[in-house]
Amino acid sequence: MAVASDDNSTFKDYAHPERLVTTDWLARQLSYGVVGSSDLVVLESDEDVLLYETGHIPGAVKVDWHLDLNDPVKRDYVDGERFAQVLGERGIGRDTTVVIYGDKSNWWAAYALWVFTLFGHEDVRLLDGGRAKWVAEGREITRDVPDRTSVKYPVVERNDAPIRAFKDEVLAHIGQPMVDVRSPGEFSGELLHMPDYPQEGAMRGGHIPRARSVPWARAAAEDGTFKSRSDLEAIYLTEQGLAPSDDVVAYCRIGERSSHTWFVLTHLLGFDTVRNYDGSWTEWGNAVQVPIEVGAG
Amino acid sequence: MTAGQVTAGLPESLDEIAQDFAALSARDRLTLLLDFSDELPELPERYQGHAELLERVDECQSPLFLAVEVEGAQDAARSQQATVRLFFQAPPEAPTTRGFAGILHEGLDGLTVGEVLAIPDDAPYRFGLGEAVSPLRLRGMVAMLTRIKRQVRIKSAV
Numbered sequence: 290m291a292v293a294s295d296d297n298s299t300f301k302d303y304a305h306p307e308r309l310v311t312t313d314w315l316a317r318q319l320s321y322g323v324v325g326s327s328d329l330v331v332l333e334s335d336e337d338v339l340l341y342e343t344g345h346i347p348g349a350v351k352v353d354w355h356l357d358l359n360d361p362v363k364r365d366y367v368d369g370e371r372f373a374q375v376l377g378e379r380g381i382g383r384d385t386t387v388v389i390y391g392d393k394s395n396w397w398a399a400y401a402l403w404v405f406t407l408f409g410h411e412d413v414r415l416l417d418g419g420r421a422k423w424v425a426e427g428r429e430i431t432r433d434v435p436d437r438t439s440v441k442y443p444v445v446e447r448n449d450a451p452i453r454a455f456k457d458e459v460l461a462h463i464g465q466p467m468v469d470v471r472s473p474g475e476f477s478g479e480l481l482h483m484p485d486y487p488q489e490g491a492m493r494g495g496h497i498p499r500a501r502s503v504p505w506a507r508a509a510a511e512d513g514t515f516k517s518r519s520d521l522e523a524i525y526l527t528e529q530g531l532a533p534s535d536d537v538v539a540y541c542r543i544g545e546r547s548s549h550t551w552f553v554l555t556h557l558l559g560f561d562t563v564r565n566y567d568g569s570w571t572e573w574g575n576a577v578q579v580p581i582e583v584g585a586g
Numbered sequence: 587m588t589a590g591q592v593t594a595g596l597p598e599s600l601d602e603i604a605q606d607f608a609a610l611s612a613r614d615r616l617t618l619l620l621d622f623s624d625e626l627p628e629l630p631e632r633y634q635g636h637a638e639l640l641e642r643v644d645e646c647q648s649p650l651f652l653a654v655e656v657e658g659a660q661d662a663a664r665s666q667q668a669t670v671r672l673f674f675q676a677p678p679e680a681p682t683t684r685g686f687a688g689i690l691h692e693g694l695d696g697l698t699v700g701e702v703l704a705i706p707d708d709a710p711y712r713f714g715l716g717e718a719v720s721p722l723r724l725r726g727m728v729a730m731l732t733r734i735k736r737q738v739r740i741k742s743a744v
Contacts (some may be wrong), residue, residue: 336678338616339620339719342617
């Protein structure tokens with residue numbers, strides 16, 4: 290059984306307001322004792338694999354993007370069987386409402402939500418503002434790891450096509466709407482990696498020809514929550530000239546920051562066709578003979 | 587492979603930590619790593635607010651700064667016996683990076699120059715952490731060790 294949406298008025302303008310919950314809403318669910326039931330499971334998805342252990346929202350369970358959602362051998366996501374195991378052991382059934390939150394303005398939470406969507410998990414939402422907002426508001430944090438009773442999650446075949454783009458498709462997509470969500474330095478080719486981040490091995494710098502540079506953070510307010518629909522429309526529709534009916538590809542370095550933008554375009558602005566190119570620059574910047582553009586564009 | 591082979595060539599202090607990790611399940615290794623993160627000593631006052639005295643380790647996923655001191659390296663004949671002191675700074679939001687630093691602090695601080703320089707470069711892979719945090723994330727600890735050894739080499743040269 291899914292739990293009711295957060296009817297918070299700040300969300301009502303978004304295309305799919307049911308995809309977000311506020312910290313207030315989550316605190317209320319905690320006080321009702323719903324968190325951790327078969328109706329509602331809260332997941333923390335962080336870049337830092339140990340951050341959950343330092344303290345998390347009471348009742349929240351950890352999911353690690355790398356260890357739980359990526360295939361351990363090849364560069365791909367887990368298959369249906371492994372996904373069923375990861376969710377089942379966290380007490381998540383096919384009709385459970387899942388709320389995901391995380392560090393870094395919810396990058397990794399959005400990434401997890403996108404992976405859940407590859408498997409068609411119906412009711413998966415983000416905690417607006419993520420971990421940082423919950424902590425900043427002085428809300429309860431615990432190191433207690435909840436004991437979850439395993440449930441049976443069905444083995445569902447991953448359906449990549451609607452929301453995931455592969456290199457050859459991106460090559461054929463050049464000239465159509467494409468959003469590069471990395472920092473300006475990465476886009477221009479001056480930097481091979483995020484400022485302040487380790488070099489993750491791209492041989493070449495620059496961007497996919499004719500991609501538009503819209504750093505992911507432009508969609509986020511100071512406190513890590515999403516900007517209002519009108520502010521988002523001013524960026525993506527007015528300034529960038531995108532339309533909700535466009536076929537859009539978003540990419541970054543490994544597909545985590547572009548999951549954030551994918552969420553914005555799909556769920557907040559109601560675009561019909563947005564695909565995340567998770568190969569992103571760590572594939573494109575290493576691929577032989579693919580075209581590359583350098584400069585600020 | 588026995589635990590002894592895994593840790594061959596490590597100084598006793600680091601070997602002990604490796605044995606502790608080896609005895610645990612992947613989940614408990616994370617808990618032990620968290621202990622190292624929690625117990626990482628604060629920067630001493632003389633380094634606080636002096637970013638220019640610290641070396642930044644860019645290879646870590648989160649910002650980490652370190653300082654290396656070598657005590658008593660003035661005497662060329664005895665520079666290999668001089669004592670190495672290590673200082674680290676990493677924010678609480680980066681517990682994995684802090685945990686790596688904590689392991690190196692506990693394992694290396696107080697060793698001699700010769701002992702630190704003899705530590706195999708692949709030591710970070712001998713704590714069974716690849717399974718717990720993924721080998722990808724261990725690159726940060728490899729970089730810390732490399733930079734520590736480089737500084738020790740420079741600061742012990744007479």
